[in-house]
Amino acid sequence: MNTKQELIRISKLLEQKGFTNAFQGNISIIDRNLGKLFITPSGTRKLTLTEEEVAVLDMDGKQLEGTVKKSSEYKMHLAALQYRPDCTAVIHCHSVYLTAFSMLGETVDPKCHEEFLLTRGIPCLPWGKGGTSDIYKGLEEQIKYHDIVLLGNHGALCVGSDLEKAFKVLEAVDNTLRAWVLAMQIGNGKVVDIPIWDELIKQKEKAIHNL
Ligand SMILES: [Zn+2]
Incomplete structure (x- = not known):
């Protein structure tokens, strides 16, 4: 499967x-050897995305391939990948639960399910206008430590x-957020935290930083 096909596969799953x-x-997926960013185009249904429509950009954002204009958020993708040289893929999504939490403007930090150890809290950047660099102001400080941030x-x-891993994390976290919201509703805001949460966080940090 080539890079465009992989982008299409995950785009379909996301929609x-x-x-x-x-x-x-x-x-998006970056190919650092080729100096190219493969990104979904603007205003195009991801469920029916074709290889011809995938936008291919150089590292300055100039569009080299694709029958549809590049996404206006390409600068945010290039920035995220610059801040995280260990990563090759970015998903910017509007999943209902993550988007709802982005409207609260606070770090989401549930301690009630091991899935949240994946993210160790999900920080929230301040609002910035879409399509401008303001939308990812403050991203550098947060993305270094968190694979998911709220805009x-x-x-x-x-x-x-890789893109599959980004999708897996996103899927698991969004699913668990849904269960958390439901638990909060059922329990009138009372959810039991995992008793050794801080210890588990320390173990996770050690594993991540190979300490
Ligand atoms: Zn958006």
Whole structure:
């Protein structure tokens, strides 16, 4: 499977799950050897995306291939990948639960499910206008430590060593957020934290930083 085909495969899955749609969200894969960014085009339904439509950009954002204009958020993708040289893929999505939390403007830090150890809290950047560099102001400080960040009053951004991994994390976290919200409703806001949470976080940090 080539890079365009992989981008199309995950784009379809994301739309099928309701994480993206024609207007919302964009997905990219970088090929650092070729100096190219493969990204979903602007305003195009991801469920029916074709190889011809995938936008291929150089590292300055100039479009080299693709029958449709590049996503306006390409600068955010290039920035995220610059801040995370260990990653090759970015998903910017508007999944309902992550987007809802982005409207609260606070770090989401549940301690009630091991899935949240994947992200160790999901920080929220302040609101910035879409399509400008303001939308990812403050990203550098947060993305170094968190694979998922919330874009204030907008949605979420997730990075991964490859696109499949970014998707897996996003899927698991969004699913667990849904269960958390439901638990909060059932329990009238009372959810039991995992008792050794801080210890588990330390173990996770050690594993991540190979300490
Ligand atoms: Zn967006």
